[in-house]
Amino acid sequence: NRQIVLASRPFGAPTADNFNTIETDTPQPKEGEVLLRTVYLSLDPYMRGRMSDAKSYADPVEINEVMVGGSVCRVEVSNHSKYQVGDWVVAFGGWQDYSISDGENLLKLDRNIPNPSYALGILGMPGLTAYMGLLDIGQPKAGETVVVAAATGAVGSLVGQIAKIKGCKVIGIAGGSEKCQYAVDTLGFDACLDHYSDDLAKQLTQVCVDGIDVYFENVGGKIFDAVLPLLNSSARIPLCGLISQYNATELPQGPDRMFSLMGALLVKRIKMQGFIVFDDYGHRYNEFSEAMVAWLMAGKIHYKEHLVDGIENTVTAFIGLLEGKNFGKLVVRVGPD
Ligand code: NDP
Known part of the structure; x- marks a missing residue:
């Protein structure tokens, strides 16, 4: 063994x-x-x-x-x-x-x-995370703009595709051109930006012409810095993960962002909510599984x-x-x- x-x-x-x-x-x-x-x-x-x-x-x-x-x-x-x-x-x-x-x-x-x-x-923990985080906390409505990073990963790829099913405009953020191309060509995202590019914030502003209504947070760090100024009034942020910080040994460089974050939450009435998938949503597994199996069988979701x-x-x-x-x-x- x-x-x-x-x-x-x-x-x-x-x-x-x-x-x-x-x-x-x-x-x-x-x-x-x-x-x-x-x-x-x-x-x-x-x-x-x-x-x-x-x-x-x-x-x-x-x-x-x-x-x-x-x-x-x-x-x-x-x-x-x-x-x-x-x-x-x-x-x-x-x-x-x-x-x-x-x-x-x-x-x-x-x-x-x-x-x-x-x-x-797709039919387990990451799938449940994407489904509940997006639908229960994110509450996306048709026509709204949803942004998700780690966009081709286990959770992000499903978040974006569910948001497309719900009629949203979906912008992914991923590492490298191959992943970005896959997000658009195969997953059907409207656009996908490479977070390794120097002008991520500028590119995000250009593609999110109507601002951002739902930001599904998987990553944190400089991606959140780029997202924050673009959030619309009453935006929702399912706070799922902060992978860019998991190996960090010190606070990020630059100014303290706490005030700008709290200021934006206040004046834009933004709702930001963390969740731990099985603790918060384990009891709703069957509801998720039914929907996801149906989408998978109908070819509506790629995995x-x-x-x-x-x-x-x-x-x-x-x-x-x-x-x-x-x-x-x-x-x-x-x-x-
Ligand atoms: P993924 O399959 O998306 O794999 C991780 C991806 O994160 C990498 O492929 C990479 O994508 C991206 N990444 C890694 N390091 C960095 C970095 N420094 N900066 C930017 N991107 C980075 O993982 P999962 O889908 O399983 O998880 C996604 C997130 O969801 C994680 O934060 C995880 O902790 C969280 N999570 C939370 C749960 C909860 O209950 N709250 C449950 C499940 C997951 P790329 O190359 O595109 O940058």
């Missing part, structure tokens, strides 16, 4: 030294438990937070503990009446080949499901996975996620189907 454990806490960007791969015996399930073999492991930005012991909404991974993560697994041994050998389940198995579960918090998938790994992306083969490539892939190296939802194929 290969396990990737947290060896040390990073200062700034994580490096390979912060992780250790160890071999342990395959665990044995007791009565009422199942042995799960990880087939797909989800890599997500929140894992950077778990590597840190700063106070957060969830406990950190302890040193020498297995890194946490959502997974799609096969039941390998079952001592649990609800599960049979060979069942597909969504679990929180972590960065390892095998894990044990008592059946709590497992989601059973159809045995003949065509794309089991989708349960980690791109960035599949990495082999648990040995997990650390490099995760470090890359925080540098924009993934193109689509990052998933590691740990074991054979």
Whole structure:
């Protein structure tokens, strides 16, 4: 059983030294438990937070503990009446080949499901995040302008496409021309800007001719600086993530932005709301799933996975996620189907 454990806490960007791969015996399930073999492991930005012991909404991974993560697994041994050998389940198995579960918090998938790994992306946590963050907090109306960064990623790509379904004008922001072209040509965004370009703020002003009504915040930093002056009265900001700051070791350069932010929130009556997806919206999973499955089946939503083969490539892939190296939802194929 290969396990990737947290060896040390990073200062700034994580490096390979912060992780250790160890071999342990395959665990044995007791009565009422199942042995799960990880087939797909989800890599997500929140894992950077778990590597840190700063106070957060969830406990950190302890040193020498297995890194946490959502997974799609096969039941390998079952001592649990609800599960049979060979069942597909969504679990929180972590960065390892095998894990044990008592059946709590497992989601059973159809045995003949065509794309089991989708349960980690479009039909799972990132999908629910995009759907609820945009629709419940963002409240987009037809004709409004929606801006989303990390626009080709797991969450952003879905936010933009749902906003298009709702009749909005959608502007993406992504890293590099290839991602931007994909956002327009395949995802159907009205425009997509490269955040590496020097004049992002100017370009954003040019494409958002009617201002911005909904800014779905995934990134923070200089992208938020460019967005803030363009927000319309009564704009909504679902505050989903701040990935540009996850590796930061100090406050951003430049003037204190607190006053300009609070001033804009006040005079423009802007609503900005953070959310933690499963805590706030876990109970609405079925409502989301019904809508998303229907859109997917009708070809109204495109989904791109960035599949990495082999648990040995997990650390490099995760470090890359925080540098924009993934193109689509990052998933590691740990074991054979
Ligand atoms: P993505 O699949 O979008 O991958 C991360 C992307 O973020 C990268 O590909 C890159 O895209 C972008 N990025 C990384 N570093 C930077 C940087 N320094 N500056 C600008 N962009 C950067 O990840 P997810 O869709 O899974 O997550 C998107 C956001 O949503 C994250 O902030 C995450 O923490 C948050 N989230 C929050 C949840 C909640 O419950 N609140 C739940 C799920 C996700 P590019 O190359 O285009 O810049």
